[in-house]
Amino acid sequence: MNRLLAGSLLLLLAAPDVWAAGSGPNTRVYNDKDFQPRQRYYCVIDPPKSAGTKRPSVCRAEPGRVGGRCRCDTVTGSGTLQIGG
Numbered sequence: 001m002n003r004l005l006a007g008s009l010l011l012l013l014a015a016p017d018v019w020a021a022g023s024g025p026n027t028r029v030y031n032d033k034d035f036q037p038r039q040r041y042y043c044v045i046d047p048p049k050s051a052g053t054k055r056p057s058v059c060r061a062e063p064g065r066v067g068g069r070c071r072c073d074t075v076t077g078s079g080t081l082q083i084g085g
Contacts, residue, residue, distance in 0.1 A: 039063070043070035045079030 043061040047053050059072035061081055070081040 040084045041066075042082050042084045043072050043079045044082050045072060045075050045077050048077070 041061045041063050043059050045057040045059075047056060057072060057075040057079070059074065061070045061072075064070065064081050066081055066083055068081045069078045071078050
């Protein structure tokens with residue numbers, strides 16, 4: 001009976017330490033060297049000279065060969081695929 005009480009007492013005394021180890025705002029180990037954000041691809045279409053603007057049209061694009069040709073749904077013509085940050 002004494003052993004049972006001693007074992008129960010030991011468990012009750014150790015339990016708060018176990019609970020404290022798993023609680024808190026930052027319990028997950030985060031190594032930012034392992035974090036790689038997904039690359040975002042953009043299609044950049046330079047306006048024709050007749051457009052009267054020098055600002056290119058830019059839209060999100062599917063992954064592909066950077067520097068290759070791409071198209072935007074809302075713009076006439078084709079552009080160049082680029083990686084954005």
